[in-house]
Amino acid sequence: MANSDRVKVRIPPKAKKGEIIEIKTQVSHDMETGLRKDAAGKTIPRHIITRFTCTWNGEPVISADWHQAVSANPFASFFAVATASGKIKLAWFDENGETLEYVHDILVE
Amino acid sequence: MDTTATLNRRAVLAGTAAWAAAAGLAAPAPAAAQEADELARKLMGPFKAKEGRVRLKMRDVAASGASEPITVSVDSPMTAADHVKAIHVLAEGNPYPVVSSWYLTPRSGRAEISFRMRLAKTQTVRAYAVTSDGEVWIARQDITVTIGGCGG
Numbered sequence: 001m002a003n004s005d006r007v008k009v010r011i012p013p014k015a016k017k018g019e020i021i022e023i024k025t026q027v028s029h030d031m032e033t034g035l036r037k038d039a040a041g042k043t044i045p046r047h048i049i050t051r052f053t054c055t056w057n058g059e060p061v062i063s064a065d066w067h068q069a070v071s072a073n074p075f076a077s078f079f080a081v082a083t084a085s086g087k088i089k090l091a092w093f094d095e096n097g098e099t100l101e102y103v104h105d106i107l108v109e
Numbered sequence: 110m111d112t113t114a115t116l117n118r119r120a121v122l123a124g125t126a127a128w129a130a131a132a133g134l135a136a137p138a139p140a141a142a143q144e145a146d147e148l149a150r151k152l153m154g155p156f157k158a159k160e161g162r163v164r165l166k167m168r169d170v171a172a173s174g175a176s177e178p179i180t181v182s183v184d185s186p187m188t189a190a191d192h193v194k195a196i197h198v199l200a201e202g203n204p205y206p207v208v209s210s211w212y213l214t215p216r217s218g219r220a221e222i223s224f225r226m227r228l229a230k231t232q233t234v235r236a237y238a239v240t241s242d243g244e245v246w247i248a249r250q251d252i253t254v255t256i257g258g259c260g261g
Binding site for chain 1: 175176177200203204205207208209210211212213214215216217218219221222223224225226227228258
C-alpha cells in the first residue's frame, strides 16, 4: 500500500543504534464527534479514527485507542528506540473501515 | 431473604464509598468526576492511584476547546522489567470523558506522548499511567475553556 497523502510525518531519516528518536505525525481526518448538527438540525453521524498503531520492523512500538475528544486532523507525537535499519509503519483505522498507512524507511548505524 | 438483600445493598454502598475514599476523592464527588472514575475502572480494573511520576503539560487557559495541545510524560526507565504499559487521558467535563488510551512498550524508549484534544467546557483533565508492575499513577490539571470544542 502506497503512503497515504493524508499523512504528514516528521521522522529522522537515520539514527544511531540505541538512540531514542521522536516521531511526529498528523493525519487529515474530520474526527466527526456525532454531537454536531447540520444546518437542517439533523445530527451529523459520528466518524472518527478509533485506533492508531506504530511498529518498527513489525514489532509494536506504541498503539492507541482514540475517542471523540481527539481533535480533528489528529496530531500525535511519541518516541521510539532505534534498534535496526528498516521500516517504521504507522497505521490509522477509522470506524468506517478505512485505513491510512505510512511507511518510513530509517537507517540505523 | 429481605435482610440479606438489605445487607448486600449496604455492602455494595459501603464498598463504593470506600473505593471513592481510596481514590482520594472529596465525598460526595461531583457527577462528572464520578463518571470519569467509573470509566477509569472500566479501563484499568480496580486500582488505587498514587499521585506523582506523571506530568501533565497543558495550558491553564485554552483559547478554544477544539484543539488543545497536551503532553503526558511519566518517570520510567522503560526497560523490559520496568516500563509504562499504558497512559489514559480523561476529561471529566466532556460528553464522553475518555479521550485516548496509549499502550507503550519498552521499544517506546521514553514514556511521553503528545496530541491535541477537544474540551467541552472548563474542567479537570486526568492522566493515568499504568506501570508494568501494575501500579497506577495519576496527575490532574484544571483548565479554563472559553469556547467549547465538542460541537452542538
